[in-house]
Every structure is written in C-alpha cells, then in structure tokens.
Amino acid sequence: MQSSPNAPAKQAQIRDDTIAAPVRWWRSWWRSLSPTRQDRFAALAPLAAVLMFMAAITASFWYLRTEEVEREQDALRRDVEYAQQRVRLRLLERQEQLMRMARDIGTRDLKKVDFSARAEALISQYPELQSVTLVDDKRKVLESQSAPTVSTDQQHVLGETLGSGETGVAIQQAREMLQPIYVQQPASKGEMAPLLQLHVPILSNNRYVGELLGEFSVDSLLRYGTPTEIMARYAVTMLDSQGQVLAGTPLMPRKTPTELLRWRGVANEEKLAVAPVGNSLMLRAQAYRTSLGVVGSGLFWLVGTLSAMTAWMLLATWRHTRRRQRAQEALVAETNFRRAMENSVLTGMRALDLQGRITYVNAAFCQMTGWSEQDLVGQVPPYPYWPDNDYDNLHSQLREELSGKTIVGGFQVRVQRKNGTQFDARLYVSPLIDAHGQHTGWMSSMTDITEPNRIRAQLSASYERFTIVLEALDASVSVAPLGSAELLFANKLYRQWFGSQTDGHLQLVAQAGKLPIRHQPEMEDEDGLMGLPTATLTAARANNAEIFLPDLGKWLEVRSRYLSWVDGRLAQMVIATDITQRRLAEDQAAAQAEKAQAASRLITMGEMASSVAHELNQPLTAISNYSSGMLTRLEKGTLTPEQMKFALEKTAHQAQRAGQIIQRIRSFVKKSEPNRTLAQVSDMVNEAIELAGIELRRRNVQLSAHVAERLPRVMADTILIEQVLINLMKNSAESIDYSDRPTGQRRVELRVRPQLFEGQNGVEFSVEDTGKGMPPEVLEHLFEAFFSTKSEGMGIGLNLCRSIVESHHGRMRAENLYNGSEVTGCRFSFWLPLATGVETTTPTETSEPT
Structure with missing residues (x-):
C-alpha cells in the first residue's frame, strides 16, 4: 500500500495546529481580562518563578547538607563506640583485679597486713582508681586506702558504717546477688568530684562475709580511658542518668551570627552507655564544627x-x-x-445652612440623640431632639446662633433622645466656610456633659461636708505656704482665736519650734514629711508641742504637718487643741504626788523613829559620860589641861554628830519643790546609806556598797532619789528580818555602775537582799498603787518609787535571785539617764561595807 505524497505535509499542519491552539486560547483569555487583573497576574508570574527557583535551590541545599551530616554522624558513631569499648575494657581490667583481691581475702590468702600494700600499689598504678575499702558483713569499714587526690570528706574512716543513699542500696544488692555491682555516686557536698563505685562481694565457703569497695574517679576514667585522637576530635563528656555532666567540658551553644546562618537541623552528638555500669553512666561525644557552611x-x-x-x-x-x-x-x-475620622470621633457634629436646615450629622451625633441620619438631615426647627418644654429657649439660642452671636466657651442645652430620655450637652458653634471662602452655614459640635455635671455636684457636696466637719472641730486648723504670709485655709475656731490673718499660724509655729519635743516617733527611719524632699524645707519641725498663749490664756497642744497644696506649693498645716483643763489636771496630780512623796518620807521616818532615837542616844550618852568624868576629876583635883582638852574635843565631836543626824532627818522629811540639779551619784548614795544604815543596824543586817569610781553626774532631785534608795534598802532589811535568816546570811548589797539602756547612757542602782524573794503573782502587781505584801503596809512606797524614777525618765524593775531552782533573794534596780552632754567613764568599783 503506497502512501500519499501529501501525507507529511498534512502531519506537519496538524502538529502546528496542535501547538497554535493553546497559544490562541492564551491570547484570547489574556485580552479578555481587565487592565487591573492583567497587572495582578503580571506581578504574580515573576513571583511564582522566584518561589519555584528558591524551592529548587533549597531542596539542593537540603540534600547536600543531609549527606554531609550523615557522614559526620557515622564517623562520630564509630569513634564513640571505639571509645566506649576502651573505657569498658579498662573498667573490666580493674574489676578483675579487685575480684582477685576479694577472692584472696575470702580464702585468707591475703592478710590485712598485706591489704594496704596491695591496695596502695593498685591506686598508684591506675590513676582512675581513687580508693579501695574493705567492709565487713555489718557494713563497717575495716581497712581503706585512698589516693592523695581524694578529699577528706570523701575518705572512709575506720569503723564507719556504710548504709546511706546509693551506697547502702548497692551493698544490699551485692549481698543478695553475690555479684559485682556498679553504682554511680554523684557529688553531694560543695565541690566534691563524682565517683563510680564497684561493690565486689567477698565469699568464704560460699558465704557472704563482706565486700571490697572500689571507687573510680569519673574524670580520670574519661581522661585515661578515652583515646587521645578522639579527645582531640570531639568534646567528650561523662553524663549521669539525668543528663548532668560528671566529667569533661561540653560544647557551648553557638551564638555568633555566622554560625546562626548555618543549618542547625541535624544533631552533632552521640551518646552510649558505659558497660558494665549501665545507663547510670553515659559517654557522650560532640563533634566540633569545622565546615565553613553554606555562607562560604x-x-x-x-x-x-x-x-x-x-x-x-x-x-x-x-x-x-x-x-x-x-x-x-x-x-x-x-x-x-x-x-x-468621622466615625471614630466621640463628639457629635452637626452642620446647618444659613436658614437653619440640618445638612449633615455624624455617627456620634446620631448615637447621642438616638435618631438616624435620614431622620435628621433636612429637618428645620423645631428639631426632633428638642425637649417639648424648652422650645422657646432653644429657638432663642438658635436665632442668636444664626445671627453670628456665638459664645466662645459654648453653652449648655438639654437634649432629648428618641426614647424620651434627656441628657445635658454643651454646644460649640463656629462658621462653616467652603473651599471658595464663602460662608455657607454653621458647624456645631456637641458633647455629653451629664457625667461631669454629676461628678461636679458630688464634689460640691463633698466639699460642703468637709467644710462642715472642719468648722465643727474643737481644734484650730490652719494651712499656710512656707515662706509666705498667705493663709490658705482656716476653720471657725482659728478665726475666733486669731482672726483671718496668718499671725496666729506663724505664732503657733514659732512658739512650738522653741520648745523641746515631748514625743518622738518610734520609727526613726519613717519620713515625717510624707516623702517630700527635705532639702527644700525651712527649720520648722513637723512635731507636737505644748505651748501657753498669754493673749488667749490657754494651753494649746500644737501639731504640725507638711503637705503639698492643690497648686503644688509646699504648705504647713497646724492643728492647735485647747488642753488647758488637762494641764490643770496634770498640775493637780503633780501636787498630789508631791504630797504623797512627803507623806511617804514621814511614814518612813516614823517607822525609823526608834532606830533614830537609838542612834541619837549614843552621842548624847557619850557627851554625858565625858561631862561626868571631867566633873569627877575636877572635884578630886586630878584633871590636867591635856585631859580636859581631849574630853572637850570628844564632847564637841559627839555633839556635832548628833546635830548632823538631826539635820539630815530634817532635810529628808522637809517638804520642798522638786529641784533637779546636776548631782553627784556618790553624794546621793552616801546620804542614803547614812540614813538607811540606822535601820539596817537595828535589824542586824550588813550593808555592802559598791560604787563605781568617776561616775558621771545625773540630772536629778537628790532628796527624791535618796528616798527611793532608802525605801529599797529598808524593804530589803525587812525581807531578811521576816525570812529569819541566820547572821551570816543577813546581807544587803548596793551596786552603782554606768549602764547602757536602750541605746542611751545612764547609771544603774541595784539593791540585792538574801530574803526569800517574792512569788510570781506578787511580782506582776508589785508596783501598783495600794498593793502591799505587809499586813500593816499602805501600798504606796514602791508605787511612789517607780513614779519618782519615771519622772526622771528612768526605768525600774524587780526580780528574784536563784541558785538553781531555789530562790536566794530579790533584786530591785532602777536606771537614770545621764545629764545632756555628760560622757561616760570606765567603771571601777570600790567597796564600802557598813
């Protein structure tokens, strides 16, 4: 069958038509698109091409990098396995040696004498082996040899019992299994290095008789067991089961910009368990990055x-x-x-033409009134948002607005919403000018002021209440700025006392600043100025003081405080309270206390009357004897001038002694005003000892006084302090007398020495007796008024003593003295502060027994 000569031409035509058809379809589709869509596709096409190109390059990089990482990982794995085998063989060799030692000990071929030498030879030959310890079946250490590098805390002491933590568990497992047991013992104290323990049981006739404990240094095992070429190529470390580093130095994370650009998605480390230890000891190798990366x-x-x-x-x-x-x-x-802008603004905007027709409203205006834009645009007065009862007023305001009589600050109107509710609004009006400069209408802006009006009303009511409260106070309150004569605030009582000027405020501040402060804050670190900078304040102090104003005839307690006024200025508030009645009551109480002190002195002297009479009887008897002796010798004619002179001197001395006793008693019981002066402590103590010694001698009580030398002076009323000392020594003598103590135990000891109390220097007076002390329930109420342990006592002596000490800014206390659980006496002590500016001296005691 012959082919037609036109067949090839037809096939080419068909092929051209097949190619041209998609091209024609593409052209027709492109021309059918709008210019905007063509621009979009034109922009997307290059972008898609770039993305595809970048995806291909990324895939290539991924492939190349994956191959490189796989090669590195394979080499790393082989090297780690080789290092693990080396470490394992080294451990097995040491294990075999320790097992031979254990076998020799079990068969008694190795004596305890030879144990130390053999263990020391192993330790010195193999640096990873740190110690070898022999333990009996009761876990007690029999022998132990350690390397010089082992710290004292990690060495085992002879006789020590091993049974705590991982070591105890491993000993029990070795005893049950009769097989060598490895256990990784982490460091538990400070800087101690972690150790690897090998527990090898010792058998004698197949019976467990103890074990041989070998301890390996993890760091030495890594250093001597890992091949040198692997240590040079990788960062090799030993880890425990929790991943903690036991030995070696790991690689730090890379933070340089060049390394951050590298591909970091593939691991560069390998871990293997160290057999026969198991997972409790891991060998990790991290590869060093030597590649230049994709950047280069x-x-x-x-x-x-x-x-x-x-x-x-x-x-x-x-x-x-x-x-x-x-x-x-x-x-x-x-x-x-x-x-x-139109939709987000919160102020309602409305535009009117020259005839008053609404031409524009924004969204905020519609939201305020509740009417839509379609309901409002085109409306003429009256507008839908006008309240029915306010048409006339709003029509008048609109006429003024259209005539150009605008108010700069705007005016307030009532607006009715579509739902019938009303709100207060403030309306601002301005001319509306178009682009050609023509006046085309009026632009109004409306703001809802209902909430500000409510807040303003509340503030007015609050201010009114605040004013009423301050006006009704029974204290004067005034506020004035520092360095100015302006009076910022004054209440009713201040105006009644001082008028409306700042003279009274400044007078109170000046008078309070001249007086000593009666109350100091307990917290010295507290900022008394409420955090305001102290560098800008004047010398006026923010404290309390009590002053007397002759013009008012009143005592006032003045309290001042610094505050920041509403305008930012620093001001001082002064509060003055009338305390005249309180001061009168305090003066009456002081007078009564003085009378009670005088009565207490009279009572004390009344109780000591017989002793005083006995004391005066001695010099009077001596005077009588001297006089009788001289008369007898004169009658006999045997009195010589020298003997007469001697007798007269003795008589004068006894008369002077009797006069001194009477003078001291009169000074003690004499009523006088409190007179605090700088007093010598030794003089007060000597006077008190002279008066109290009479009573103590009558009761056969020995007094020992120990007064430190060179004691500083105190600011005190000497008569009152003597009264306290006499009362305490007299009570001590009575306590000893009531206790029926034997003669050798009838002692009262007075000690006076410098003492620091609550950070302040002072002098401490203490009186100790040898009585039977006081019960705890009596100590709690000892200083209360009218509380007494004596059947005939009035209960005012100790209460007055404490009042006298506290009036001198001192402290007083009482306590029992113990010898074990037995009460051997009681101690009364009180402390007085030093006078201002007096320095303390080094105490040295002198003994002055009476």
Whole structure:
C-alpha cells in the first residue's frame, strides 16, 4: 500500500495546529481580562518563578547538607563506640583485679597486713582508681586506702558504717546477688568530684562475709580511658542518668551570627552507655564544627545573585503598576481617612445652612440623640431632639446662633433622645466656610456633659461636708505656704482665736519650734514629711508641742504637718487643741504626788523613829559620860589641861554628830519643790546609806556598797532619789528580818555602775537582799498603787518609787535571785539617764561595807 505524497505535509499542519491552539486560547483569555487583573497576574508570574527557583535551590541545599551530616554522624558513631569499648575494657581490667583481691581475702590468702600494700600499689598504678575499702558483713569499714587526690570528706574512716543513699542500696544488692555491682555516686557536698563505685562481694565457703569497695574517679576514667585522637576530635563528656555532666567540658551553644546562618537541623552528638555500669553512666561525644557552611560556598553567592536579578525584574514590573494605581489609591486613602475620622470621633457634629436646615450629622451625633441620619438631615426647627418644654429657649439660642452671636466657651442645652430620655450637652458653634471662602452655614459640635455635671455636684457636696466637719472641730486648723504670709485655709475656731490673718499660724509655729519635743516617733527611719524632699524645707519641725498663749490664756497642744497644696506649693498645716483643763489636771496630780512623796518620807521616818532615837542616844550618852568624868576629876583635883582638852574635843565631836543626824532627818522629811540639779551619784548614795544604815543596824543586817569610781553626774532631785534608795534598802532589811535568816546570811548589797539602756547612757542602782524573794503573782502587781505584801503596809512606797524614777525618765524593775531552782533573794534596780552632754567613764568599783 503506497502512501500519499501529501501525507507529511498534512502531519506537519496538524502538529502546528496542535501547538497554535493553546497559544490562541492564551491570547484570547489574556485580552479578555481587565487592565487591573492583567497587572495582578503580571506581578504574580515573576513571583511564582522566584518561589519555584528558591524551592529548587533549597531542596539542593537540603540534600547536600543531609549527606554531609550523615557522614559526620557515622564517623562520630564509630569513634564513640571505639571509645566506649576502651573505657569498658579498662573498667573490666580493674574489676578483675579487685575480684582477685576479694577472692584472696575470702580464702585468707591475703592478710590485712598485706591489704594496704596491695591496695596502695593498685591506686598508684591506675590513676582512675581513687580508693579501695574493705567492709565487713555489718557494713563497717575495716581497712581503706585512698589516693592523695581524694578529699577528706570523701575518705572512709575506720569503723564507719556504710548504709546511706546509693551506697547502702548497692551493698544490699551485692549481698543478695553475690555479684559485682556498679553504682554511680554523684557529688553531694560543695565541690566534691563524682565517683563510680564497684561493690565486689567477698565469699568464704560460699558465704557472704563482706565486700571490697572500689571507687573510680569519673574524670580520670574519661581522661585515661578515652583515646587521645578522639579527645582531640570531639568534646567528650561523662553524663549521669539525668543528663548532668560528671566529667569533661561540653560544647557551648553557638551564638555568633555566622554560625546562626548555618543549618542547625541535624544533631552533632552521640551518646552510649558505659558497660558494665549501665545507663547510670553515659559517654557522650560532640563533634566540633569545622565546615565553613553554606555562607562560604560559591553556590550560595550564585543563588543570591540570581535572586537579586529576579527581584530587580519584579521591581520594574511593580513600578509600572504603581504608576497607574497611584492616583486611585490616593483618592481612596483620603476618603477612607476622612470617613474613619468621622466615625471614630466621640463628639457629635452637626452642620446647618444659613436658614437653619440640618445638612449633615455624624455617627456620634446620631448615637447621642438616638435618631438616624435620614431622620435628621433636612429637618428645620423645631428639631426632633428638642425637649417639648424648652422650645422657646432653644429657638432663642438658635436665632442668636444664626445671627453670628456665638459664645466662645459654648453653652449648655438639654437634649432629648428618641426614647424620651434627656441628657445635658454643651454646644460649640463656629462658621462653616467652603473651599471658595464663602460662608455657607454653621458647624456645631456637641458633647455629653451629664457625667461631669454629676461628678461636679458630688464634689460640691463633698466639699460642703468637709467644710462642715472642719468648722465643727474643737481644734484650730490652719494651712499656710512656707515662706509666705498667705493663709490658705482656716476653720471657725482659728478665726475666733486669731482672726483671718496668718499671725496666729506663724505664732503657733514659732512658739512650738522653741520648745523641746515631748514625743518622738518610734520609727526613726519613717519620713515625717510624707516623702517630700527635705532639702527644700525651712527649720520648722513637723512635731507636737505644748505651748501657753498669754493673749488667749490657754494651753494649746500644737501639731504640725507638711503637705503639698492643690497648686503644688509646699504648705504647713497646724492643728492647735485647747488642753488647758488637762494641764490643770496634770498640775493637780503633780501636787498630789508631791504630797504623797512627803507623806511617804514621814511614814518612813516614823517607822525609823526608834532606830533614830537609838542612834541619837549614843552621842548624847557619850557627851554625858565625858561631862561626868571631867566633873569627877575636877572635884578630886586630878584633871590636867591635856585631859580636859581631849574630853572637850570628844564632847564637841559627839555633839556635832548628833546635830548632823538631826539635820539630815530634817532635810529628808522637809517638804520642798522638786529641784533637779546636776548631782553627784556618790553624794546621793552616801546620804542614803547614812540614813538607811540606822535601820539596817537595828535589824542586824550588813550593808555592802559598791560604787563605781568617776561616775558621771545625773540630772536629778537628790532628796527624791535618796528616798527611793532608802525605801529599797529598808524593804530589803525587812525581807531578811521576816525570812529569819541566820547572821551570816543577813546581807544587803548596793551596786552603782554606768549602764547602757536602750541605746542611751545612764547609771544603774541595784539593791540585792538574801530574803526569800517574792512569788510570781506578787511580782506582776508589785508596783501598783495600794498593793502591799505587809499586813500593816499602805501600798504606796514602791508605787511612789517607780513614779519618782519615771519622772526622771528612768526605768525600774524587780526580780528574784536563784541558785538553781531555789530562790536566794530579790533584786530591785532602777536606771537614770545621764545629764545632756555628760560622757561616760570606765567603771571601777570600790567597796564600802557598813
């Protein structure tokens, strides 16, 4: 069958038609698109080409990098397995040696004498072996040899019992299994190195008689067991079961910009368990990165160049598109911006033409009134949002608005919502000028002021209540700025006392600043100025003081406080309270206390009357005897001038002694005003001892006084302090007398010495007796008024003593003295502060027994 000569031509025609058909379809589809869609597709085509190109390059990089990482990982795995075998063989060799030692000990071939030498030889020969310890079946250490590098805390002491933590569990397992047991012992104290323990049981006739404990240094095992070429190629470390590093130095995470650019998706480390230890000891190797990475390869720069060229082509295409869309985008952006401003503003906007017709309202205006834009645009007065009962007023305001009489600050109106509710609003009006400068209407802005009006009303009511409270106070309150004569605030009582000027405020501040402060804050670190800077304050102090104003005839307690006024200025508030009645009551109480002190002195002297009479009887008897002796010798004619002189001197001395006793008693019981002066402590103590010694001698009580030398002076009333000392020594003598103590135990000891109390220097007086002390329930109420342990006592002596001490800014206390659980006496002590500016001295005691 012959083919037609036109067949090849027909086949070529068919082939051309097949190729041309898709081209024609593509052209017709492209021409059917709008210019905007053509621009979009024109921009997307290069972008798709770049993405495909980048995907192909990324896949190539991925493949090459994966192959490189796999090669590195295979080499790393082989090297780690080799290192693991080396470490394992080293451990097995040491295990075999320790097992031979254990077997020799069990068969008694190795004596305890030879144990130390053999263990020391093993430790010195193999640096990873740190210690070898022999333990009996009761876990007690019999022998132990350690390397010099082992710390004292990790060495085993002879006789020590091993039974805590992982060591105890391993000993129990070795005893049950009769097989060597490895256990990794982590460091538990400070900087101690972790150890690997090998527990080898010792058998004698197949019976467990103890074990041989070998301890390996994990660091030395890594250093000497790992081949040197592997240590140089990798960062090799030993890990425990929790992944903590026991030995070696791991690689730190890479943070340099070059390394961050590298591919980091493949691991570069390998871990294997160290047999026969198990998973509790892992060998890890981390490969050092020596490759330059993809940044240094030429392929990367080629891809970067191609990508930059493609981006340049995209930019050229997009430039053409932006030129066509720029005008449209600018118009759309302007329209959207104005619409967004109109919808987001919270102020209601309304536009009126020159006839008062509404031409525009924004969304906020519609939201405020409840009416829609269709309901309001085109409306003429009266508007739907006008209240029915306010038409006339609103019509008048609208006429003024259309005539151009606008108010700068706006005006307040009532607005009615569509649902019938009303609210207060402030309306601002301004002329509406078009683009040609023509006045086409009025623009109004409306703001809802209902909430501000409510808050303003509440503030007014609160201010009124605050003013009423301050005006009703029974204290004067005034506020004035520092360094100014302006009076910022004054209440009713201040105006009644001082008028409306700042003279009274400044007078109170000046008078209070001259007086000593009666109350100091307990917290010295507390800022008394409420956090304000102290560098800008004047010398006026923010404290309390009590002053007397002759013009008012009143005592006032003045309290001052610094505050920041509403305008930011620093001001001082002064509160003055009338305390005249309180001061009168305090003066009366002081007078009564003085009378009670005088009565107490009279009572004390009354109780001591017989002793005083006995004391005066001695010098009077001596005077009588001297006089009788001289008369007898005169009658006999045997009195010589020398003997007469001697007798007269003795008589005068006894008369002077009797006069001194009477003078001291009169001074003690004499009523006088309190007179605090700088007093010598030794003089007060000597006077008190002279008066109290009479009573103590009558009761056969020995007094020992120990007064420190060079004691500083105190600011005190000497008569009152003597009264306290006499009362305490007299009570001590009575306590000893009531206790029926034997003669050798009838002692009262007075000690006076410098003493620091609550950070302040002072002098401490203590009186100790040898009585039977006081019960705890009596100590709790000892200083209360009218509380007494004596059947005939009045209960005012100790209460007055404490009042006298506290009036001198001192402290007083009482306590029992113990010898074990037995009460051997009682101690009364009180402390007085030093006078201002007096320094303490080193105490040295002197003994002055009576």
